[in-house]
Amino acid sequence: xxxxxxxxxxxxxxxxxxxxxxxxxxxxxxxxxxxxxxxxxxxxxxxxxxxxxxxxxxxxxxxxxxxxxxxxxxxxxxxxxxxxxxxxxxxxxxxxxxxxxxxxxxxxxxxxxxxxxxxxxxxxxxxxxxxxxxxxxxxxxxxxxxxxxxxxxxxxxxxxxxxxxxxxxxxxxxxxxxxxxxxxxxxxxxxxxxxxxxxxxxxxxxxxxxxxxxxxxxxxxxxxxxxxxxxxxxxxxxxxxxxxxxxxxxxxxxxxxxxxxxxxxxxxxxxxxxxxxxxxxxxxxxxxxxxxxxxxxxx
Numbered sequence: 686x687x688x689x690x691x692x693x694x695x696x697x698x699x700x701x702x703x704x705x706x707x708x709x710x711x712x713x714x715x716x717x718x719x720x721x722x723x724x725x726x727x728x729x730x731x732x733x734x735x736x737x738x739x740x741x742x743x744x745x746x747x748x749x750x751x752x753x754x755x756x757x758x759x760x761x762x763x764x765x766x767x768x769x770x771x772x773x774x775x776x777x778x779x780x781x782x783x784x785x786x787x788x789x790x791x792x793x794x795x796x797x798x799x800x801x802x803x804x805x806x807x808x809x810x811x812x813x814x815x816x817x818x819x820x821x822x823x824x825x826x827x828x829x830x831x832x833x834x835x836x837x838x839x840x841x842x843x844x845x846x847x848x849x850x851x852x853x854x855x856x857x858x859x860x861x862x863x864x865x866x867x868x869x870x871x872x873x874x875x876x877x878x879x880x881x882x883x884x885x886x887x888x889x890x891x892x893x894x895x896x897x898x899x900x901x902x903x904x905x906x907x908x909x910x911x912x913x914x915x916x917x918x919x920x921x922x923x924x925x926x927x928x929x930x931x932x933x934x935x936x937x938x939x940x941x942x943x944x945x946x947x948x949x950x951x952x953x954x955x956x957x958x959x960x961x962x963x964x965x966x967x968x969x970x971x972x973x974x975x976x977x978x979x980x981x982x983x984x
Contacts, residue, residue, distance in 0.1 A: 696965070697972045698825035698893070702957050705830050706854040708821050709837040709950075713847035716838065722798055722814040723842045726754045728772035731795075735762045735785055737828040737888060738777035738835075743881030745775070745839040751877055752843050759881075762786045771795050775839075779822070779831045781806025800838070802831050825972040827892050829957050832885065833950055853951035857944075860955050866962035868919040868940060870896070872910060873956070874903040874930075875923035879949045882923045886956035893971040894963040903927050914939035921956065923949045 712719070724730045730749065732742035739761045746759035760766070762776075762785030774797045778786045781801040790797050790811045799812035802822035809815045821834040837847050865871075871890065873883035880902050887898035901910055904927050906920070914920060914937035921942040922930070934941050944952040964971035 696825065696961060696970075697823065698827050698829060699958075699961055699971075701823050701825060701830045702954060702961070703858055705833055705954055706851040706858070708830055708834040709847050709851045709854065711820070712818070712834055712838040713841045713851075716841040719816050719838060720842060722816055723839070724749075724755070724773045724775065724798070728755050729770070730755060730757045730773050730775060731765065731769070731771045732757060732759045732775045732777070733762055733765055733786065733789060734777035735783050737832045737885055738779065740881040740885040740888065741777055741832050741836045741839075742775070743884065744836055744878045745881075747880065748840065748878035749843055754843060762789055765789050765793075767793070773798055775800065776808070776812065777801075777835055778806075778808055779803065779828060781808035787811065800835050826974060827889065827960075827971060829889075833953065836950065850948035850950050853947040854954050857947060857951040857954035858958070860958070862955065862959045862962050865919065865940075865942060865955075865959045866966055869917045870913065871898050871919040871921055871942070872906065872914070873898065873900040873921045873923065874906045875900075875949070876903050876925065876927065879923035882949050882953050883921070886921060886923070886953055886960075889957050889960035890963060892974045893960040894967055894969060895975070896960075896963060903930060906930070907933060911937065916940075921952075923952055 732746045734742045742759040746757040749757040774795050776786050776790060776797055777800045779802045781803045787807055797812045798814045799808045800816045801808055802818050804819055818834055821831045823831055841847055873886045875883035883900040887900040890896040890898045916938035919940040919942050920934045931941060961971045
């Protein structure tokens with residue numbers, strides 16, 4: 686029999702997921718207090734993070750370019766090209782202690798803007814500018830609300846209206862996720878800025894439920910990955926589905942998960958809830974996944 690005594694009646698992560706609509710509105714409404722620190726239109730920008738933060742950087746970079754606001758690249762913390770020039774480097778780190786991110790901020794001569802949730806963390810002293818989102822910090826090791834609140838802030842900085850996203854997130858909190866949690870395997874796909882969301886959704890299930898998930902750009906999905914699609918597995922599409930993709934997936938018998946009426950960040954909220962539901966059904970602790978800690982600090 687699986688021992689579930691270590692799991693709280695309501696995991697921290699479930700409570701944190703539920704706060705997201707309020708937090709998105711908070712950063713959107715209060716954007717003015719952060720705006721001066723964030724990149725301006727026309728600047729050449731790099732966005733950097735590790736794990737979940739990297740996926741949020743990917744979403745921001747693609748969206749900023751698509752809106753015509755300036756060339757924007759995204760990198761994992763360890764892969765930043767030291768010799769490349771940017772007007773600003775946005776670094777995302779919930780803990781402010783991640784080794785690769787601190788190494789980057791210490792060694793680069795480029796202007797750095799840190800977004801973090803931890804007062805007094807090393808990144809606060811090292812970065813040229815710091816945006817403190819401590820009200821979005823989390824007790825769960827698994828990131829949810831800090832990541833999406835950061836992305837909400839960055840979307841607001843690009844001139845986007847977050848009111849629909851927040852309202853859609855409230856709807857997402859009411860969706861029944863039990864059947865989705867029973868899928869044997871899920872592949873997440875997106876286009877442009879939602880590719881980052883697809884990667885993040887896949888990571889949530891791997892972290893919280895030790896589940897087999899994959900993530901790809903939607904157009905690339907048919908170039909091999911579709912071979913694993915079958916009944917009992919799922920394909921989760923963020924944003925608009927490319928022409929023909931829904932028919933191709935349907936032909937495999939796999940379950941199609943698509944929320945075209947929701948802002949893609951709200952669809953991510955559904956995916957977060959599925960990850961927690963799957964974790965609990967397996968008798969796992971979604972707040973403390975095996976082999977993970979709040980921050981990766983290397984010797």
